[in-house]
Amino acid sequence: MINFWINKSSLKEATLIPKFYDPEIESYFSSLKEEYNFFTIRELVEKEYISCSTGHEIGKMAYGTGDIPFIRTSDISNWEIKTLPKQGVSEEIYDSYSKKQDIQKNDILIVRDGTYLIGTNCMVSDLDEKSLYQSHLIKVRVKHNEIFDEYIFFLLLNSPIIQRQIRNMQFTADTIDTIGNRFYDIRLPIPKINKNNTSASLIVKDLLKNRTRGKLLIKNLPFLLEQCLKENNIKAFEDFEKEDILKLVEKTPQDTITSEFGKFEAFWVTKESLANDIILPKYYDPEIQDELKDLEKTCDLVPVSDLIEKGILSLSTGDEIGKMAYGTGNIPFIRTSDFSNWEIKFDPKQGVSDEIYEQYRESQDIKENDILLVRDGTYLIGSSCIITSHDVKSLYCGGLYKIRVNNFNGFDPFLLLGIFNTYIVKRQIRTKQFTRDVIDTIGKRIEEVILPIPKSYELRDKISKSIKELVTERIDARIEISKISNSILPVIS
Incomplete structure (x- = not known):
């Protein structure tokens, strides 16, 4: 997009960043209305289709105290966690946070803060369950529902239109870029008829395995x-x-x-x-x-x-x-x-x-x-x-x-x-x-x-x-x- 006009009444929370109102996204979503339903992340949480939470900042004094991975934004690449994360913590520190964080297989970790890395994500594997994750990450857990499973949510999250929304919503907070609570405003188009979802889900499940x-x-x-x-x-x-x-x-x-x-x-x-x-x-x-x-x-x-x-x-x-x-x-x-x-x-x-x-x-x-x-x-x-x-x-x-x-x-x-x-x-x-x-x-x-x-x-x-x-x-x-x-x-x- 180069330029466009919007009414003052269309502004949200006095946000004046042009890309935030990207008209191409609105036009694209309009073209999908007949075959797709639209849900914001917030609506999916309210309907209990998914749950969202963030990690903790455990403090630099905890770094290097043990070998249990402390997952940070730079530890996620190509939809997986690095085999050797940079920082590790002790059993004691892990025990003090593990129940609160409750990392499980097939949870999805999404980078919330960090400029270029925002929107980067991965699906937790069997190998990653015994870990902690930092506050710059959002953990999404897909609960059982009839609309989509964790693999379809993962695919939607990585589709060009959703990644474009994420980029358009990020802003600078202090010295770092973030998507903040705007994450909950991301809209996902969900097919009204799930004819292709089952096969896509099974294929991606096998590929990730x-x-x-x-x-x-x-x-x-x-x-x-x-x-x-x-x-x-x-x-x-x-x-x-x-x-x-x-x-x-x-x-x-x-x-x-x-x-x-x-x-x-x-x-x-x-x-x-x-x-x-x-x-x-x-x-x-x-x-x-x-x-x-x-x-x-x-x-x-x-x-x-x-x-x-x-x-x-x-x-x-x-x-x-x-x-x-x-x-x-x-x-x-x-x-x-x-x-x-x-x-x-x-x-x-x-x-x-x-x-x-x-x-x-x-x-x-x-x-x-x-x-x-x-x-x-x-x-x-x-x-x-x-x-x-x-x-x-x-x-x-x-x-x-x-x-x-x-x-x-x-x-x-x-x-x-x-x-x-x-x-x-x-x-x-x-x-x-x-x-x-x-x-x-x-x-x-x-x-x-x-x-x-x-x-x-x-x-x-x-x-x-x-x-x-x-x-x-x-x-x-x-x-x-x-x-x-x-x-x-x-x-x-």
């Missing part, structure tokens, strides 16, 4: 893959995949990103053992050396620098294109916060124009199966994902490494992605990060990281195929969910 199973595997992979490397076979991986999803949840450790930082307390090193005058204790973590020694029997222990020198790997960083380029178009500009659980977000925070993309396209040279790894950013350092055919037309920022496997002889990108996400490699990355200016980074120390590469070519192949299948199935499911949510309502003209 498949993504949850994959998420469970990603969360357990750091330990499973190391077991495969030590035992020189893929059995641990295959056995895990065959398990019932509820049994997988029981086997899955409850942990947060702090599990990558290690637990050693004190040890001695000689002056001669210091490297480049580095005196950070974590840099010399003796547990890492012990683990690498255990892996030496079945793996070749190869520093990243050796792989670069031999031409097997190539590393490069992106560009900082400047904030003036943000929002100039729809081509994704991938930043450190734009991927989780091995995937790039389907809705990256920033987009750029075709002109800016063409300016950087050749120098960045993004190709399918390139790996992006976070170089700068404290908690995010070491996070990685693999570029798929859906992500090739993108640019990436200077805080990321692009890693390309040039030699595919027994060593390919999916094997590398798995190795980069083993516990032993993630731990090494954490020990080598340092603070530069105001932000943490791993800098060129990434080249010091030692990769345990299976000596067995058969095992390399099996790991690669398993990782590729895992990534492909999850991304295919995500794309299918996106298609269904985009088609659950007629397309806005």
Whole structure:
């Protein structure tokens, strides 16, 4: 929309933001009146079709007291909660809030505050039930009714017209954007005849279940893959995949990103053992050396620098294109916060124009199966994902490494992605990060990281195929969910 007129009597609560009265939405809703009923979130609550509540701010002193996830706005991506949320709390703190928050499977968490993240949402899985969530999130629980179930509500919430309403309603409160209580004014068109809802619900239920199973595997992979490397076979991986999803949840450790930082307390090193005058204790973590020694029997222990020198790997960083380029178009500009659980977000925070993309396209040279790894950013350092055919037309920022496997002889990108996400490699990355200016980074120390590469070519192949299948199935499911949510309502003209 460019401009339009409204009467003074049409103003709501003296709100003078033009997008709040978007006439295209009103016109669109008018075109649906014959086949759809309209309900606001408030009306759905009053009719007891749904219930809504917000979380709590537990205070920063509670952060890091334990491994029970405290879900924050940045922990939700691609309709799921990250496998390793940033903050965790103790059992005591969890017990003091768990009954009030009452998180259950199939609850929907929606970001209420946070500018770009507002409207981002996920459905709680079996893996996420033992968690707490912050006050910037709204929890919606769909109660039994004859109009829709939780999956249809989820699809409607993610349809373009509802997301557009959410964007139009957000406003700045103090220093942060929010949708506040305007959330209850969101209108949902519900079909008068639910002819397509049942099939859509069943399909999405199955797709979300498949993504949850994959998420469970990603969360357990750091330990499973190391077991495969030590035992020189893929059995641990295959056995895990065959398990019932509820049994997988029981086997899955409850942990947060702090599990990558290690637990050693004190040890001695000689002056001669210091490297480049580095005196950070974590840099010399003796547990890492012990683990690498255990892996030496079945793996070749190869520093990243050796792989670069031999031409097997190539590393490069992106560009900082400047904030003036943000929002100039729809081509994704991938930043450190734009991927989780091995995937790039389907809705990256920033987009750029075709002109800016063409300016950087050749120098960045993004190709399918390139790996992006976070170089700068404290908690995010070491996070990685693999570029798929859906992500090739993108640019990436200077805080990321692009890693390309040039030699595919027994060593390919999916094997590398798995190795980069083993516990032993993630731990090494954490020990080598340092603070530069105001932000943490791993800098060129990434080249010091030692990769345990299976000596067995058969095992390399099996790991690669398993990782590729895992990534492909999850991304295919995500794309299918996106298609269904985009088609659950007629397309806005």
